[in-house]
Amino acid sequence: MSSTNSNENGRMAILQTINLRKTFGEVVALEGLNIAVKPGETLCLLGANGAGKTTTINLFLGFLEPTSGEALVNGRNVAMAPVETKQDIAYIPEQVALYPSLTGLENLRFFAALAGHDKYSDAELYTCIDRAGLGKAQADRPVAGYSKGMRQKIGIAIALAKQAKAFLLDEPLSGLDPSAANEFAVLANQLREDGAAILIATHDIFRATELASTIGIMKAGRLVEELDPKSVHSIEIEAIYLNHMRDNHVRVSAGEAA
């Protein structure tokens, strides 16, 4: 999953950044970021608040324009084709926002239609919901009564209906109860096995080691570490991560003292 060679093993990266830089005035949010996520891979970006994780996701979504460098989705520059690149992306934030007076099925139909998939039959949409782990009876209820986990599942169902090639998950497990988090992890792994390229921004080291094919540690807008959870033990990953965070903390404290 190394950033520099996106065609390694003959597969093109679905999500890729090339020397991506983003500043907000004097503040550098991202500095020279190079990542690549290919089909069947999950990159978990770990980092403190302000490390640049969500900015990276926003650049892939085209919500922000890069100061320099490129964010590519399926080989296309997001800044050049912001609408087209969104067709390949499913975005699942911490809180999946849905229309409360609409049922799960109706929400799914709406968001699928926005992505250009407006010909689905009810049966096909129910299949997506079923694959996301939700029952038909639940799908027919207004989402006003849904738990956070159920909303996440509708978010997954939307992604399935969109036939998205890439998933951008921003703190997807935050606030989920352990059971719901486990269910979500199983789903995410299933999506990866089905060929999706997944980018997850999270604070949760435990879930990251469980989900990721690569873990990237971000600090102050830079990717400072890339780890393979298969070859590095989770305890060691935690130690490396905490070490980076401590450096950050010490530096921040020193800066404050100065």
Add this chain to the structure above:
Amino acid sequence: MIKAIIWKELLQYRRDGRVMSVLLITLALGFAAAVNGWSTVETLQRERQSAVQSDRDTWDNQGKKNPHTAAHFSRYAFQPTSNLAVFDPGLKDFMGSAIWLEAHYRDPATLRAVEDAVEIQRFARLTPAWILQVFAPLLAILLAFAGIAAERERGTLRQVMSSGVSPQHLFVGKAIAALCIIALLAPSVIAAVALAANTQDEMGLPGAGLRLAGIVLAYAIYIGAFTFAAIGISARVAKSKTALVILVGFWAASVVFIPRLATDVGSTLSPAPEATDFEARLSSESSSPFWGSSEAAQQRRADIETEVLAQYGVDNIADLPINYDGYLLQESEEFANGVFDRMYDELWGAYEDQADIVRLFSLVSPTLALSNISSALAGSDMQAHRHFADSAELFRRDFVRILNEEMIENGGEDGYGYMSDNDFWQQNPDFDYQPPTAGDVLSNVWADILILLAWAFLAYQLASRSVRFSFKQEAMA
């Protein structure tokens, strides 16, 4: 994509009890207003037809009478009612529909009616036009105030943006959905039109189809302006509740307060004369300078006598081949007509100034602009009444001239003792009113049309730019 947004919005509206309640109430009011309007117009038309016939019968069968006595016996000009008044009666109910046609006299009923108009505009009436002018924008606000703000509050805006929806698509989709719901009020308008079509069109309003199309278009632009403004404000402010407060405040100002203020300012800055004063002046200025005992009046009459004697080459009135009393009566009419023209021009000028002042206020209230366009096209505004009053006055002058000529030509030495009979009365023409064309009406309200279009354009720009702004804000969040 826009189709999906419309579908979703309509589904949400259907499940929103507030929207459905307001829609049903407005619809019910619209139907009630249509039936009420139809009933009123039909009654007016029936009564007018009956009155016209009665007036004709009375005139035709008044028996032997001196023509000048008949000129004071008088007739009426009854204003026909346009079928479109079912939709928008405008100021019709308050301007009087009959004008007394008498010698030496221009009926000041015209004055009272128009004078009342300024106050009249303050009253709410159950008419389809009023329902649409007042409730349709409120419905538009209710439908659209949360359009973008609520999306932002619940987080769906970000979700929608991530699906590749452009600001313009979202704006257009939401606007069309809101307008579709407002269009459900159309059955009440259609009912008004159907009832109007079922009513005998006694006025024969020229270009009725064009006028109706103009009315539909004007209301569509007006409702569109409010819908766009609601979406624009919703996109610009942080909370949907804030948007609601701003929009309801604007609605109250535009629909209720500014029209009242405008008429108050209009009548203060350009006051019309008091009806009693005007009537007294009209009477004294049209009569005394001709018939009075002043030196000037005596000289005026002496000059006329000298002139007519010279014209016929005789030395005294008794030798004239015409009846001199009748001649003098017609001369007095010509004199009075000049006074009427001058004084009524001043009067209408004051009302025109008031209307111009009110029109200025439509720069801050689209309701005023629409109201002017609507009543003008329906043939029920002040200009329509003026057109009728002026036409009736022209008829009065002809009517009195015919009677005076009867006396001049056939009165001989009898003068005021000369009697005409029913054969003569039955030859006298009826008042045949020809309303102004649709083109004439549009030329009277072009400024209102421009102002309404400007409102719609600015509201569209506000919405379009604000939705783009909200996308940028959300992307930075």
